[in-house]
Amino acid sequence: MSKPKVLIAFYSRNGSTEILANAVAEGAIQEGAEVRLRRVREFVGTDVMSQAPGWVESAEEMNTKYDAPTEADAEWADAIVFGTPTRFGSISSELKSYIDTLGGLWFQGKLNGKAGSVFGSTSSKHGGNESTLLSIYTPMAHLGLVIVPLGYADPAMFKAGTPYGATHVSFRDSVKPDEDHLDVARFQGRRVTSVARGLLHTRIVGASS
Template sequence: MTKPKVLIAFYSRNGSTDILANAIADGAVQEGAEVRLRRARELVGEDVMSQVPGWRENARAMNEKYEAPTEADAEWADAIIFGTPTRFGSISSELKAYIDSLGGIWFQGKLNGKVGSVFGSTSSKHGGNESTLLSIYTPMAHLGLIIVPLGYADPAMFKAGTPYGATHVSARDSLKPDEDHLAVGRFQGRRVTSVARGLQHANTTESAN
């Protein structure tokens, strides 16, 4: 059986979502996945970015590190994990723009039956982590993804994260995800990969019959 292919498509401005994305990637690799990490690109120019301290510099650094997600990445993947910082209690426009760009392959039915999961971060306590993750469930359902939440299926879930996906509160960018939050991320990577592998096996068995 081939390795499950996992796409982690995320947007990060100040690094917290980036760190969670890498923890999820580590967990997926531990479970035997082939992983692509991709960062969505800004929708505004540098004149706007320069008004927020560090935004332009962080964007340049992360864009050098990661390719932008594409339709081809989504078609390649057996599982797609979306990650975003909270923007007024909902998904960032940068990640949403990528999801909206998938309309072509959605129309062709190429996303049906792939595994889908979400993670995110926010600057302030009660800043919308859970509402943001739940808001992404809606377009995931329209895309035809099989949504995989975390529940409380691992001891790490009783220390950090949410049952909907890995999360972090940065306290206005003064805190980075600690080991408890990274453990939830790694669990998410393992869980999504395990489900993707199970679907691979089921589809292979069905084709053989």
């Protein structure tokens, strides 16, 4: 059977969500996936970005490392994993802008039955990690994705993360994700890949019968 194809489309300003994204990718690869790691681009100008110290420099650095996600990436994938920092308890506008470009695929039904999952980070404790992940479940349901939560299906889940997806609190960007949080993200990559493989097998069997 061909490798499950996993798209990890994330937005990160200061690096915490980027680190989680790479851990999710690591777990997916461990489980045998082919991975595309993509960073969503800003849609505000440098005049706005320069008001937040380090934003321009961080964006330039990450944009040299990662391509921007495209509609073609979503069509290619067997699983789509979204990553976002929290913005007032909900999804970042940057990631939402990418999701909003998928309307054409949605209309054609080309996202139905793909696995979907989410992870995220926030600056402050109780800053909205869980509400942010749950807010992304709504557009995922509209897209027809099979939502893959983490539950407590791995020992890592009893140390960090949430049953909805991997998370991190950066305490105003002073703390990077530790091994406990990275273990949850790696588990998320493995779990999504495993579910995507099962869904892919079902589609292949159905097409040949």
